[in-house]
Amino acid sequence: MGETEYILVIILFNIFLLAFLIAAILFVVQYRSKKKENLATLQKQEILHQQELLSSQIDMQIQTMQHIGREIHDNVGQKLTLASLYAQQLAFENKALNISHKIENIGEIINQSLSELRLLSKSLTNQHIDSSPISSLLKQEFAKIDELKKFKTSLNIDVNDYALPYQTKSVILRIVQEFSQNSIKHSGCQMITASLTRTNDQLVLTITDDGHGFDLSEHKGAGIGLTNMRNRVESLGGYYEMKSDKNLGTTLCVRFDTV
Amino acid sequence: MNDFHHLMAETLIVLQFITVIVALFCLPKLKNSHWKWFVFYICIVFIVEALSRWGLKNHSSYRVYLYDFFGIPIQFLFFYWLYANKSLRNKRLFWICCGIYILSFLPYFMIFTKVNIVYSLSYTVGNILLMLLVFLEIFKQIKSEKILEFRTNMMFYINIGIMFFYIGTLPFFSFYGLIYKNHALWVNYYAFFMVANHVMYLLFIAALIWGKPNTY
Numbered sequence: 192m193g194e195t196e197y198i199l200v201i202i203l204f205n206i207f208l209l210a211f212l213i214a215a216i217l218f219v220v221q222y223r224s225k226k227k228e229n230l231a232t233l234q235k236q237e238i239l240h241q242q243e244l245l246s247s248q249i250d251m252q253i254q255t256m257q258h259i260g261r262e263i264h265d266n267v268g269q270k271l272t273l274a275s276l277y278a279q280q281l282a283f284e285n286k287a288l289n290i291s292h293k294i295e296n297i298g299e300i301i302n303q304s305l306s307e308l309r310l311l312s313k314s315l316t317n318q319h320i321d322s323s324p325i326s327s328l329l330k331q332e333f334a335k336i337d338e339l340k341k342f343k344t345s346l347n348i349d350v351n352d353y354a355l356p357y358q359t360k361s362v363i364l365r366i367v368q369e370f371s372q373n374s375i376k377h378s379g380c381q382m383i384t385a386s387l388t389r390t391n392d393q394l395v396l397t398i399t400d401d402g403h404g405f406d407l408s409e410h411k412g413a414g415i416g417l418t419n420m421r422n423r424v425e426s427l428g429g430y431y432e433m434k435s436d437k438n439l440g441t442t443l444c445v446r447f448d449t450v
Numbered sequence: 451m452n453d454f455h456h457l458m459a460e461t462l463i464v465l466q467f468i469t470v471i472v473a474l475f476c477l478p479k480l481k482n483s484h485w486k487w488f489v490f491y492i493c494i495v496f497i498v499e500a501l502s503r504w505g506l507k508n509h510s511s512y513r514v515y516l517y518d519f520f521g522i523p524i525q526f527l528f529f530y531w532l533y534a535n536k537s538l539r540n541k542r543l544f545w546i547c548c549g550i551y552i553l554s555f556l557p558y559f560m561i562f563t564k565v566n567i568v569y570s571l572s573y574t575v576g577n578i579l580l581m582l583l584v585f586l587e588i589f590k591q592i593k594s595e596k597i598l599e600f601r602t603n604m605m606f607y608i609n610i611g612i613m614f615f616y617i618g619t620l621p622f623f624s625f626y627g628l629i630y631k632n633h634a635l636w637v638n639y640y641a642f643f644m645v646a647n648h649v650m651y652l653l654f655i656a657a658l659i660w661g662k663p664n665t666y
Binding site: 197200201203204207208210211214217218221222225226229 | 574578581585588589591592593595597598613620621624625628
């Protein structure tokens with residue numbers, strides 16, 4: 192072999208070595224980026240899966256409630272109507288004069304139960320949350336608090352035109368219910384304030400009471416209500432923050448991305 | 451040859467035998483894919499090595515012919531087939547590689563007094579073609595979504611083994627005449643050649659054990 196061939200082979204060898212090094216580096220870089228991509232996709236899928244799970248759970252709850260509602264209306268309701276008719280008939284026939292007053296009372300109790308049962312059945316079967324805008328749902332909720340005539344309330348809603356999905360509406364409503372129930376029962380507050388506003392890409396719910404507050408670290412994991420609220424928000428990819436200081440009240444801020 | 455070289459030569463043939471055993475053990479797993487030919491290839495290479503080591507112990511000229519016209523060509527042709535035809539799925543590339551490699555033997559029949567040159571030439575040409583296929587295979591693996599599952603890709607292990615062995619030994623065989631004259635260099639290069647050979651067989655065993663056929 193002449194010198195030229197040797198040089199040629201040496202050049203070739205060096206090219207191969209260089210290409211090998213480049214290929215090895217490329218392989219590692221590509222592996223890492225693909226792994227990152229894969230991880231991100233997996234996380235996205237996990238979030239999607241959680242959302243689907245939540246929505247199917249809610250659907251099942253709704254279906255179960257509707258079923259119970261229909262059962263109450265069609266089955267128990269019919270039987271109570273029959274019982275009421277028998278009672279009225281007994282009272283009408285005047286066969287037992289000495290107990291006719293009691294029979295009338297029984298009839299009245301049955302009628303009351305029937306109307307309460309119908310109300311219950313109605314509340315279970317109707318698509319209240321789905322069909323109402325969030326503003327009216329929250330207004331109804333605050334109207335219930337006003338009825339107690341013990342607390343001052345303030346509600347500021349800035350999202351009237353905004354059609355929210357069922358899950359978000361339901362979570363916001365349940366959080367407001369849970370928070371106001373806690374405030375009424377435990378905080379000793381005089382005023383409950385809530386606001387629901389929408390920025391460019393976020394929906395922000397802030398709810399505050401002026402009660403005596405509590406130490407968050409002492410309540411960590413204690414109440415199922417607080418944990419539930421957090422889980423519900425996080426399952427929808429939202430951000431949840433609760434602040435409470437002794438004698439300064441409690442504030443809960445929840446944010447959802449709307450994009 | 452010093453003691454280390456002897457030891458390496460002994461361990462290499464043992465390692466080749468272990469590879470044959472592992473390959474035969476894995477044959478049921480591979481019998482429905484083209485990887486069954488890899489098992490045959492490993493067996494044939496072992497038979498050639500054993501024949502040259504024990505059968506042709508006292509016939510060194512036949513040994514050269516055995517390697518030049520059977521042992522080494524069959525290795526190159528098998529890898530062209532595995533890379534171009536099976537992994538890269540390009541039949542034309544396979545035939546082109548085979549054609550060029552066979553053509554590189556022609557000078558032997560014209561100037562057969564200079565056997566060493568021909569030996570180096572066909573080996574260098576075969577090697578360059580194989581290297582090209584190795585890089586094509588690497589880029590195929592890099593681009594593929596299945597890079598994440600490289601642990602189960604048989605071609606991943608084989609590719610690294612081939613690359614390590616052939617890149618490492620290209621100067622050794624191409625400059626064999628030159629290196630042979632410089633004893634110290636030859637001793638070191640021969641040791642490297644043996645180590646690279648061991649690594650390649652270990653990677654073949656890894657491919658047989660961890661690789662999954664039909665995945666790629």
